[in-house]
Amino acid sequence: SYELTxxxxxxxxxxxxxxxxxxxxxxxxxYAYWYQQKSGQAPVxxxxxxxxxxxxIPERFSGSSSGTMATLTISGAQVEDEADYYxxxxxxxxxRGVFGGGTKLxxx
Amino acid sequence: EVQLVESGGGLVKPGGSLRxxxxxxxxxFSSYSMNWVRQAPGKGLEWVSSISSSSSYIYYADxxxxxxxxxxxxxxxxxxxxxxSLRAEDTAVYYCAREIVSGWFDPWGQGTLVTVSS
Numbered sequence: 001s002y003e004l005t006x007x008x009x010x011x012x013x014x015x016x017x018x019x020x021x022x023x024x025x026x027x028x029x030x031y032a033y034w035y036q037q038k039s040g041q042a043p044v045x046x047x048x049x050x051x052x053x054x055x056x057i058p059e060r061f062s063g064s065s066s067g068t069m070a071t072l073t074i075s076g077a078q079v080e081d082e083a084d085y086y087x088x089x090x091x092x093x094x095x096r097g098v099f100g101g102g103t104k105l106x107x108x
Numbered sequence: 109e110v111q112l113v114e115s116g117g118g119l120v121k122p123g124g125s126l127r128x129x130x131x132x133x134x135x136x137f138s139s140y141s142m143n144w145v146r147q148a149p150g151k152g153l154e155w156v157s158s159i160s161s162s163s164s165y166i167y168y169a170d171x172x173x174x175x176x177x178x179x180x181x182x183x184x185x186x187x188x189x190x191x192x193s194l195r196a197e198d199t200a201v202y203y204c205a206r207e208i209v210s211g212w213f214d215p216w217g218q219g220t221l222v223t224v225s226s
Contacts (some may be wrong), residue, residue, distance in 0.1 A: 001170045033211040035153070042203060042216035043153065049211075086153050088211055095167045097143070097155035097211070 002026060004100035018074040020103045022087030025068055032070035033088040034063060035099075036065045036081075043086065047072060073097040091101040110134040110215055117220030124194050124224070130187040130217055138162075138182035141207040144189050146200035148217075150224030154200070156168050158207065172198075180218065194224045 004024040007105040014016045021034060032050050047063035050070060060075045068078055070089075074081055074106040116128040130142070138209045143194050145158040157178040166178055179189040187204050207215035 035145060035155070035213075041219065043213070045212055045214055048209075054212075054214075084152075088153075088155070088213075090211070094210070095165075096169065097158065097167075099145075099153040099155055102152035 001031050002096070002098050004087050004089060004098055006085075006087060006100040006103045007104065008101070009104045011108075012077050014079055014107055015076050017075045018105055020072045020074075020087075020105065020108070022070045023068050023090075024070075024089060024098075024100075026092045027065060027068050027070055027089060028068070029092065030089045030094065032063065032065055034072045035086045035088060036063075036083045037086065037102075038083045046085075048096070066068075074105070075106050077105070079107050081105060082107045112194065112206065112215055113218035114202065114204055114217040114220040116132070119223045119225065122224055125190070125192045125221060126194065128189040128202055128204075128220060128222070129192065130219075131144075132185045132187065132206070135189050135206070137180075137185040141165075142178075142180060142187045143205045143207055143213060144178060145146060145203045145205055145213070145216075146198075146222075147203070148197075151200075156202070159187070169220045173204075194222075197223050198222060199224045205218040207212055 034047040037043040050065040051063045119121045143158045159178045175193045180186045201219040207214045207222045
């Protein structure tokens with residue numbers, strides 16, 4: 001079955017840039033979406049269609065995609081950005097969804 | 109207020125069955141595809157199943173195909189997940205989520221915990 005691969009953890013100091021990657025064979029043809037999940041809460045969408053930001057999401061969140069890799073970038077990471085981040089996409093048929101394994105972002 | 113509320117979780121023995129429900133309010137339920145996503149304790153998110161607005165298109169993750177059945181009742185603004193032949197690895201919090209466009213899930217419910225254990 002199709003898989004998306006993320007690094008288990010990323011750590012940065014406040015104000016630094018955090019980059020979280022997501023790799024998958026279908027990403028050249030399928031959009032990537034990024035979800036933020038804080039402890040005990042439901043996930044929240046922070047990036048859709050590779051690089052678009054929903055209203056209400058801070059400008060420091062951005063996304064990009066090239067080839068088989070999508071990247072979530074948090075420019076000037078804040079302590080409140082500490083969370084688990086998941087990429088999401090679909091398989092090549094577009095019918096089955098898949099989440100990456102998640103990346104724990106630590107900002108300290 | 110756009111809201112999703114799951115119910116029906118609980119403790120069930122391996123091989124048993126459970127039916128989850130998701131009550132929608134604050135939006136035109138019949139206009140949106142809906143999804144179930146689960147999260148095992150301390151683990152990541154796993155997409156489980158999706159159903160289109162008119163139930164014409166239904167898809168499942170390989171891990172639940174043949175055991176779980178997604179359905180909806182647009183007249184009752186409700187989404188369901190019938191889970192049969194449950195296994196220990198099905199233990200998770202189950203979320204329902206509205207799909208605004210493909211891949212954009214919002215909102216999510218608060219989740220309902222399913223525990224499969226003898």
